[in-house]
Amino acid sequence: MTIALRFDPLRLPPRCQELRREVRAFLAEEIANGVFDPEHPESGSANADAFARRVGERGWIGMTWPKKYGGGERSFLERYVVTEEMCIARAPTRRFFVVDRQSGPTLIRYGSEAIRQSILPRAVRGELCFCIGMSEPGSGSDLFAVQSRATRTEGGWLLNGSKIWTSNAHQADYMIGLFRTAPPTKENRRHGLTSFLVDMKTPGIVCNRIGMMTGQRDFNEVAFTDVFIPDDHVIGEIDGAWKQATSELAYERSGPERFLETYGALAGLTRIAGAEPDVRVAAGLGRLTAQVHTLRRMSVSVAGMLEQGREPVVEAAIVKDLGTLWEQALPQRARELSALIPASDDDSRERFGQRLSYYLKAAPKLTIQGGTTEVLRGIIARGLGLR
Amino acid sequence: MADTDSFIVEMADRMFAGLADPQTIILSRSDAWKQRLWPELEQTGLTLAWVPEALGGAGAPMEEAFGVLRAAGRAALAAPLAETMLAGWLLAQANIAAPSGPMTVVPATPDAAPLTIDSRGRLGGCARQVPFGAEAGHFAVLAQGPDGLAVALVRAADAEVAPGFGLGGDPANTVSFTDVVPVRIAAVDLAVEDLMLMGAVARAQQIAGALETMLALSVRYAMDRVAFEKPIAKFQAVQHNLARLGGEAAAAVAVAASAADTISETGVTGEAALLEAASAKIRASEAAETGAAIAHQTHGAIGFTDEHILHRLTLRALGWRDDFGNETWWSVRLGQFVATGGDQRLWPLLASR
Numbered sequence: 001m002t003i004a005l006r007f008d009p010l011r012l013p014p015r016c017q018e019l020r021r022e023v024r025a026f027l028a029e030e031i032a033n034g035v036f037d038p039e040h041p042e043s044g045s046a047n048a049d050a051f052a053r054r055v056g057e058r059g060w061i062g063m064t065w066p067k068k069y070g071g072g073e074r075s076f077l078e079r080y081v082v083t084e085e086m087c088i089a090r091a092p093t094r095r096f097f098v099v100d101r102q103s104g105p106t107l108i109r110y111g112s113e114a115i116r117q118s119i120l121p122r123a124v125r126g127e128l129c130f131c132i133g134m135s136e137p138g139s140g141s142d143l144f145a146v147q148s149r150a151t152r153t154e155g156g157w158l159l160n161g162s163k164i165w166t167s168n169a170h171q172a173d174y175m176i177g178l179f180r181t182a183p184p185t186k187e188n189r190r191h192g193l194t195s196f197l198v199d200m201k202t203p204g205i206v207c208n209r210i211g212m213m214t215g216q217r218d219f220n221e222v223a224f225t226d227v228f229i230p231d232d233h234v235i236g237e238i239d240g241a242w243k244q245a246t247s248e249l250a251y252e253r254s255g256p257e258r259f260l261e262t263y264g265a266l267a268g269l270t271r272i273a274g275a276e277p278d279v280r281v282a283a284g285l286g287r288l289t290a291q292v293h294t295l296r297r298m299s300v301s302v303a304g305m306l307e308q309g310r311e312p313v314v315e316a317a318i319v320k321d322l323g324t325l326w327e328q329a330l331p332q333r334a335r336e337l338s339a340l341i342p343a344s345d346d347d348s349r350e351r352f353g354q355r356l357s358y359y360l361k362a363a364p365k366l367t368i369q370g371g372t373t374e375v376l377r378g379i380i381a382r383g384l385g386l387r
Numbered sequence: 388m389a390d391t392d393s394f395i396v397e398m399a400d401r402m403f404a405g406l407a408d409p410q411t412i413i414l415s416r417s418d419a420w421k422q423r424l425w426p427e428l429e430q431t432g433l434t435l436a437w438v439p440e441a442l443g444g445a446g447a448p449m450e451e452a453f454g455v456l457r458a459a460g461r462a463a464l465a466a467p468l469a470e471t472m473l474a475g476w477l478l479a480q481a482n483i484a485a486p487s488g489p490m491t492v493v494p495a496t497p498d499a500a501p502l503t504i505d506s507r508g509r510l511g512g513c514a515r516q517v518p519f520g521a522e523a524g525h526f527a528v529l530a531q532g533p534d535g536l537a538v539a540l541v542r543a544a545d546a547e548v549a550p551g552f553g554l555g556g557d558p559a560n561t562v563s564f565t566d567v568v569p570v571r572i573a574a575v576d577l578a579v580e581d582l583m584l585m586g587a588v589a590r591a592q593q594i595a596g597a598l599e600t601m602l603a604l605s606v607r608y609a610m611d612r613v614a615f616e617k618p619i620a621k622f623q624a625v626q627h628n629l630a631r632l633g634g635e636a637a638a639a640v641a642v643a644a645s646a647a648d649t650i651s652e653t654g655v656t657g658e659a660a661l662l663e664a665a666s667a668k669i670r671a672s673e674a675a676e677t678g679a680a681i682a683h684q685t686h687g688a689i690g691f692t693d694e695h696i697l698h699r700l701t702l703r704a705l706g707w708r709d710d711f712g713n714e715t716w717w718s719v720r721l722g723q724f725v726a727t728g729g730d731q732r733l734w735p736l737l738a739s740r
Contacts, residue, residue: 003603005633007641009648011740020738081738088734263734270730277726279719286722287714290666291673293737294642300740301641318634380633381626384606 010304023085044092052095056126069120076307084256103130110236133163133177150179159227169220190242195235254302254316259295259323265334284337314383331359396454403462409696437476453647460596463699467519474527481538481573488524502530520560539569554706586711591643591667597704598636601682632681635674665721672708
């Protein structure tokens, strides 16, 4: 009488740790060259384009993709190491992060051969930025409430409607967007949605930027008015996108970015705590370290399962549920503990305060984006056989 | 949630189900099952799994023996299997052959005043909270000798064992040694913390196993139990509680298995062993607290009765938190270690495996 959840201990192979050293050396050089500042979360925005190209030159975008599309055919574990090092350094990955994690694999699986040939090699070189067009004013977690339409026209489709909360749409080259191509059926309310590859320069698309409570302006409202999409830009099955929307979620949900987003608060706390902290601060540091270590080992374990070709959907949902709640709470814990640390003469305390302030503002979104806590718990409950 | 396809672990699961099934134990209202279980355990070699063959043990792979402890946790096993395995391991570190019969280790808490061996080879001192002290035939004692730390093998009859029980209902005893002449004494290259570390990983495995069964019991109960005209599993509030229990069980399983794998690979010394073992004890203990609460909440009143098996799992898991350093003690230890290294060394440490 046990329930089949698996989290086998996985030792990263030596080649991963060699790669890790290469990535660290590369990032150290970028930092030394002033490309970005690991302590200022948004510092590298202006250099994100050039940074993406240099990462591409190293072969660290599309690492797991087939060689015929420019990929590296390397393991998920190698990709994992690159991702976590970028995340810890707070490297400006915004130009390539989405295509590397999500859009690229979607195109490899469901895109036409012509699309793959034309898009993927450029993405691998760090030349293409993608965004994801899912949410709408009336459709967030409830994906199947999408109302933006795609209607048949000669040689393709016309898109109308609007997407919202679309991160980076204003600077993206492409969107993979979900549009309604038929009404839902009585038997299946998920029927009737189709995925499209949208060139963001197509006439009829307008991006309106939306400010966020962090002070950044990454959100967009994207309005579509008779936007023409050629037939071969349909991604996957017409009316059947719901089948493909769920299959990549294990990749999206279990990565290091799902618990390391606010890691800087722990690093900052450790720095100001000094070598011999108050016992209460030490206890707090130890507990947070144990928690992040546990999450990382779970996440690495899921990466190992993906490498073996398994689909650990429930395990991935568990990692994201625990991981996002943890990274959301971390700045709060760091804030509490910092009150016990004596002030210092230098500006380290002030810098910690600035970082903390950013993380405290960013925290609420962490349990919303890419599947809310509530949605994840529904998935876990289904995996346990409860629904 | 078995993460090992090991034959030994499967055998242990079957043996515990056959000879130490919690429901059967509750119904029998006697300890007769213990007399039947122990000889079987010894015969399979599980009790001395961490003792090399040259010292009279089974010399099983360390990782498989940790897997057996998780199986023991799944069964809420109320026998000194973990304690005997730890005692055998401690004796083996000092090249002392293990006797047969149940054993336990002294000390079992990190903050105890050291036990001492004087120049005449007499053992003195007192240790509290010794698990299964009252059921052990021998103690493996880590004590301060005239020339450094030493391991002493002591007959239980030569010590004074005060009656007492832990939270889970198993013996937990204050053990006093007054001018005791041990059966054997040998020097050892080991610190008290190394023993705590080994014990912490053992307890984390047991807690993880107990949580696996709590999850399975709670899911099954929620699907069977009808309230407000439907199985309570159909209520979203219940589903989300059980999803959290699933997450806690998964966290305990993952961190305990990772620590067991690390210790099996590198031994108890080194930075990775400290990070892994401390984290396992801290996080598994947290999971025990949250997980036990949800398991009870799901079961309602029936789970609070002495006839139901749930308390055998929840109380043991909660009690195991306090052996070999509780989560606060390990948090301070790990936190001090992290602080000493500073923020630049924290991530490389976390990413070392």
